[in-house]
Amino acid sequence: DAGVTQSPTHLIKTRGQQVTLRCSPKSGHDTVSWYQQALGQGPQFIFQYYEEEERQRGNFPDRFSGHQFPNYSSELNVNALLLGDSALYLCASSLERLQETQYFGPGTRLLVL
């Protein structure tokens, strides 16, 4: 049973560029959440997708956007990258029907130069 997978594992971008990160949820899960974890900090909630729509959003600017596909996989897009966007981006999945706790992927480490 595959867990949550994310790609790529590492990424280097320059300021002003755009980036897309991808996530495949745990088998059977239909809800995907994204988090940003800066070095030495706890993860911060970006947003959550369910039924291909953004259902909840944390305190992040509109430069952060996402998408969920019919197969429940998800993308996180960040436009106009800033140095402060350098972080580990975590994807978590859950099953809406059971309201279970979220399972996390290994993350994508983004470095903005």
Next chain:
Amino acid sequence: GDSVTQMEGPVTLSEEAFLTINCTYTATGYPSLFWYVQYPGEGLQLLLKATKADDKGSNKGFEATYRKETTSFHLEKGSVQVSDSAVYFCALSVGSGGGADGLTFGKGTHLIIQP
């Protein structure tokens, strides 16, 4: 807004010592509370959770009790092992109660267990 405060690390203990990592929270409504653990080189894993006041979550010898009166959810273990070395995160979720909603995390406590 919702927030979680946990003790600063690193916390260094000898093997078989008693562990307490303090966690307090501020939340609107009635949150569910969680402890997640991040082992070196691995992703976040749920350690235990409690969804209502006075519930006790437990797993792998770790325990935490949801104390509404003190807004706390302290993590304890009676005898730690070297393999418990990791970063521990306290978190809350205000929603339907199961933890599927967006989580608010503390900053994490780095635990180091020496043989």
